[in-house]
Amino acid sequence: MSGGGGAHVRRTWRHVELQFQGDVTQTRMSRWFPQRLHVGYTRTMLAALWLHPAPRRIGIIGLGGGAQAKFCHRHLPQAGIEVAENNAGVIALRDAFRIPADDARLHVACVDGARWLRGQRGSFDLLLLDAYDAQGIPAALSTQAFYDDCRAALGADGVMASNLYDTDIRAHLTRLRRSFDGRVLKLDEPGMSNKVVIAWNGAPHPAPVDAALAALPWAARGQLRAGFRRLSQAWARSTPH
Template sequence: MSADGGAHVHRTWRHLELRFDAGATQTRLSRWFPHRLHSAYTRLMLAALWLRPGPRRIGIIGLGGGAQAGFCHRHLQGARIEVAEVDPAVIALREVFRVPPDDARLRVECVDGAHWLRRQRGRFDLLLLDAYDAHGIPAALSTRAFYDDCRDALAPGGVMAGNLFDTDTRAHLSRLRRSFDGRVLTLRVRNAGNRVVVAWQGTPRPGPVEAALADLPWRARGQLRAGFRQLAAAWARWAEG
């Protein structure tokens, strides 16, 4: 199954995959457990909830197969989720990947993420960046100005998490550290080539991991426990200087 623009669905007996013409897999969904976050990097990105629990407004750049949007809609009932996705072909496949329809808590907008973000000053408690096309991270989402806009889009105490894969990680980290005055952590995704970056506004005061997990629905806790612990360990090293 495909839609105009190169995005298409690749089916196996275990998974549904969102792919582009170049063959890159952007999202993998388990046929048997469709509501679970299949990819380890998505679970690690959402470990940012340890630093900013109970977000009221979540911004997402890059819908992909909608794994994170669906997770937030399902498990963070108090949050409003706003998604920017530039490719209408990707949005056209949202039902295949069981992304909920737009409602009072979820809105998916077909718009350039960089332009969209400039209108979101001080808006988000949690901002998730996972925007890829067939060639990797778009150039407009890789600049110092874009990361400045990410910082400015966060509400006080807000947290951003991003996925870095098949890119110049050092260049991205350098820009992020300048934009966020060094308030940046990097997390290695086990058994994968991804790096997850976490950056924040202000001075978060996270509590114990298990206490933070206890505030989430039980179906979410097991998915996020390892990521919370990994982020907490990285935070402790950063805090010690």
């Protein structure tokens, strides 16, 4: 099944995958557990919830197979979710990945993510960046100005998480640290080439991991426990005592 724009669906007996030209897999969904965060880095990105456990408004750049949009829609009922996806072919495949239809809490727009973000000043408690294609992260989502816009789009205590894949990690980290005045942590994803970066506004005082997990629905806790712990360990190492 193809949605156009180079995006197509590959099905196996266990998985449904969103692929681009060159057989680059962007999303993998379990056919038997379609609501779970199947790929490790998506769980690590949502470890950002440890720093802001009850977001009221979530922004996502890059729909892909919708794993994180589905998770937030299912497990964070207090949150409104805005998704920017620039590939109409990807959006056309949303039913294949069981992404809910737009409703009062979820809206998916076919827009340029960088341009869209400029109009979102102070809007989000949580911002998730997971936009890449067969060539890696688009240039428009890699500039200093873009990361400045990311910070500006967050509320006073907002948090963002970004998936860095097939790119110049050092350059992205340098720009993020400039934009967020050094409030940035990098988490390596075990067994994968992805790096997840967490950045934030304000001065969070996160609860102990077990307490933070207890505030989430039961079905979400097991998926996020390892990421919460890894982020808390990185936080402890980076925070002066």
